[in-house]
Amino acid sequence: MVGIKIDGKEIAQSVKDRIRKAVDELKKQGIIPCLATILVGDNQASATYVKNKHIACEEVGILTKDFKLASDITQSELNKIILELNNDKTIHGILVQLPLPNQLDEFATTSRISPLKDVDGLTPHNVGLLAMKKAALIACTPLGVMEMFDYHDIELQGKTVVLINRSSLVGKPLYHLLLARDATVITCHSKTKNIKEMCQLADIIITAVGDRSKFTLTPDMIKKDAVVIDVAISKYNEKLVGDADYEQIIQKAAYATPVPGGVGPMTVAMLLKNTITAASLNSQNER
Ligand code: GUN
Numbered sequence: 001m002v003g004i005k006i007d008g009k010e011i012a013q014s015v016k017d018r019i020r021k022a023v024d025e026l027k028k029q030g031i032i033p034c035l036a037t038i039l040v041g042d043n044q045a046s047a048t049y050v051k052n053k054h055i056a057c058e059e060v061g062i063l064t065k066d067f068k069l070a071s072d073i074t075q076s077e078l079n080k081i082i083l084e085l086n087n088d089k090t091i092h093g094i095l096v097q098l099p100l101p102n103q104l105d106e107f108a109t110t111s112r113i114s115p116l117k118d119v120d121g122l123t124p125h126n127v128g129l130l131a132m133k134k135a136a137l138i139a140c141t142p143l144g145v146m147e148m149f150d151y152h153d154i155e156l157q158g159k160t161v162v163l164i165n166r167s168s169l170v171g172k173p174l175y176h177l178l179l180a181r182d183a184t185v186i187t188c189h190s191k192t193k194n195i196k197e198m199c200q201l202a203d204i205i206i207t208a209v210g211d212r213s214k215f216t217l218t219p220d221m222i223k224k225d226a227v228v229i230d231v232a233i234s235k236y237n238e239k240l241v242g243d244a245d246y247e248q249i250i251q252k253a254a255y256a257t258p259v260p261g262g263v264g265p266m267t268v269a270m271l272l273k274n275t276i277t278a279a280s281l282n283s284q285n286e287r
Contacts, residue, residue: 002250002251003225003250003251003252003253003254003255003256004152004254004255005250005255005256005257005258006148006151006152006229006255006256006257006262007258007261007262008144008148008257008258008261008262008263008264008265008266009261009265011147011148011151011265011266011269012144012265012266012268012269014151015147015266015269015270015272015273016056016059016060016269016272019060019269019272019273019276020059020060020061022276023060023061023062023276024061026276026279026280027061029283031092031279031280031283032063032090033061033062033063033092033093033275033276033278033279034062034063034064034065034090034091034092034093034275034279035053035057035062035063035064035065035091035092035093035094035095035119035271035275036064036065036066036067036085036088036091036093036094036095037050037053037054037064037065037066037067037095037096037097038067038069038078038081038082038094038095038096038097039066039067039068039069039097040069040070040071040073040078040096040097040100040101040104041069041070041071041100041101042071043099046097046098046099049097050066050097052268053095053268053271054066056268056269056271056272057272057275060272062272062275062276065091067081069081071101072101072103073104074103075103075104075105075108075109078104078109079108079109079112082094082096082109082112082113083112085117086112086113086114086117089282089286091117092117092275092278092279092282093117093118093119093271093274093275093278093279094113094114094117094118094119095119095120095271096109096110096113096120098110098169110122110123111123111124115137116278116281116282116285117278117282118137118278119137119140119271119274119275119278120137120139120140120169120274121135121137121138121139121140121173121274122139122168122169126138127168127172127173130173130176130177131176133176133180136277136281137274137277137278137281138173138177138274139168139169139170139173140266140267140268140270140271140274141169141170141208141231141263141266141267141270142169142170142173142174142177143177143266143270143273143274144263144266144267144269144270145174145206145229145231145263145266146177146181147266147269147270148229148257148263148266149227152255154204154227154255156178156181156182156183156204157181157182157183158182158183158184159183159184159203159204160183160184160186160201160202160203160204161178161183161184161185161186161202161203161204161205161206162186162188162198162199162201162202162204162205162206163175163178163185163186163187163188163206163208164188164189164195164199164205164206164207164208164209164215164217164243165187165189165206165207165208165209165231166187166189167208170208170231171187171189171208174206175187183204186198186201186202190214195215195221196220196221199217199221199222200221200222200223201223202222202223202226203223203226203227204226204227204228204229205217205222205226205227205228205229206229206231207228207229207230207231207232207242207243207244208230208231208232208243209232209243210232210233210234210243211234212234212236212241212243213236215243216243216244216245217230217243217244217249218244218245218248219248219249219251219252222249222252222253224252225252225253225254226252226253226254227253227254227255227256228244228249228253228255228256228257229256229257229262229263230242230243230244230246230249230256230257230258230259230262230263231243231263232259233259233260233264240259240260241259242257242258242259242262244256244259246258246259246262
C-alpha cells in the first residue's frame, strides 16, 4: 500500500489560520506584531526565502521591515543595525537570513540579537533554554517538523528517530525536541560511517543533507512503514529536489513529505508563530 503524503502546504495553512486570529487578538491589545528581516548580499535563493517570509507575514497581518544590506558590509556595521533593532519597541522579531558572506561571523551576528526577539531560536540564551525544555522561541524548521507529526498524530514516544543533520537550525534543535517527547534519537552527519544501517533501524528518518551528489535516501535504506521527513531542498538536474525521491519513497513509507510543498511552507508558518510569540514576550517585558 502507498503511504500518506504529509502535505506541508495544507498544514501550514491551518497554522496560518490560527495565527491570523492571534494577530487580531494582539491588535486589540494595541500590539501590532512586526518582523524585521536582514538580508546581506545577493544570494538569489536567500532573497526568494526572505520574500516568501514577507508575503506570509502580510497574509496574516504581521508587519515587516526589510533590511537589504550590501554584501561587503562589515561586522561592526551589521552589529550596529542589530542593536538599533533590539532597542526599537515597534520591532518584535529579528531574522538575519543565513548563510552570511564570508567576512561576517554567524555566531557573532545571531548572538547579538535580543533573546526576546530571536525568532530563529539561535541565541545562546534560547539554545540553552531549549536543552532545558524551557524555550519559548525555537528554530522554525524543527518546530514545523514537530507540527507535522502532531497534525498526523504520529507517535514519537519510544520511536527510533534517525536525524541526518547536525546544524544549529535543524539537527540540534530537533534532537532536543524529539528527546523531550521520549524518542530515541540518533544524529548522523557527514562523518557517520554506516548511514544506511542507521536508517534501516529507524521508525522515523529526518533528512537534511541538500546535496544529491553526496547523498540520496533510497527505498532500500528505509524500513517498511517508516516515516520520512525530507527537510532538504536543492537543485539537481534543473529540478528542485529533496534528499529522497518522494514518488519512490512513498511506495514503502507509511508517511513522507514531498519536496517542494513539504517542510518548506512549515518553516515559514512557524516563523509567523515565533513572531507573535516574540510580540507577546516583548509586551510582557515592558509591563
Ligand atoms: N537559512 C536557511 N534556513 C534559515 C532559517 O530558518 N533562518 C535563517 N535565519 N536563515 C536560514
